[in-house]
Amino acid sequence: MNDPANLNEKERTDLVAYLDGELDGEAARELERKLHLHPAARAEADALRRTWELLDFLPRPQPSTSFTHRTVERLSPVRAREDRRVRRWRSLGLGLSWAAGLLVSGWAGYAGYNWLVPRQPGERELIHDLRIIENKRLYERMEDLDFWRALEAPDLFGDESSNT
């Protein structure tokens, strides 16, 4: 069984958070009770605190005096690259605008021509209307479609078959 005086894994994690001021509520009170009761736990907390303080011995490195100047200088190629990219996009946009303009004007020209100049029937339309064209001479004698339909009525000329 674990010695209650020793800290387990979770308590060690909580202890570090406690030392960092990141543990609160019941977990913090529980840990404080343990620290109060067990010198071993207190010693561990003390060792961790001291270890943390040893980091203060690390020098605080300073940047060189020309750091800002050198950094700002390094912007020139970045800006040049950005300018090139902007120019490339602009010229691409201009090219696309021209292409779109040409397409629109081409379409407008075609539509205008069709509107102004009536279209001649094509071969397909001629084949489709071939019977009408062939009988054009007869159709021209008719006044309207009603007359044409009336011709088809069976009682107009009587039932010839019944007379014979």
Added chain:
Amino acid sequence: MSATGETSTQLALRDPDIRLMLRVRDDDAAAFAQLVELYQHRLVAVMHHLVGHADEAEDLAQEVFLRVYRARKKYRPRSKFSTWLFTIANNLALNALRSRQRKPVVSLPAQDSGPLGPRPAEQMVPDRRSGPMQRLQKQELAALVRQALEGLNERQRMAVVLNKFEDMNYAEIAEVMGLTTKAVKSLLSRARMNLRSALSSYIYMDGESIPEDEEEN
């Protein structure tokens, strides 16, 4: 909206560095120089603690500022400016440390220090009972602490550096490193335990009594 529910305008009003960054976004060259001036010390220090070399730290810090500049048009204030800056720094530093691991630097064995003689750390006998502070100069102790810090994995090191030197709380570290607060708690705990075992011989200085329970550990 930010993680805390604040709007960009509210954040900008509270954080002067956000206002400065918004000027950088609007191509104000003077604002960028001011930003570099303002953050260079903190950034170079953090990078130095992480990579351990002054020149490399400066190069990395410069690269962070260049990335800030390149990303300026996409900048939307969502949290403190420093959190955003250190997020970029974190990504860059971790990449640098990982690529260094892929191309490991051959280090000389302890007994082979070259023509300059043994390094201060090599001369040390890790015996706390013989009064290490008497023999150790501040610089030598710094070298040991540096070594202990380098012994941590890169994520532990980053968490320690942000916590210790940037005074960031667990929530801020979590945001910078893209972790949960719980993960940061566990990361820092393991880091502190590792540091403690690496530096256990130097925790108690001259004239200080070692707690009995600590001696047993």
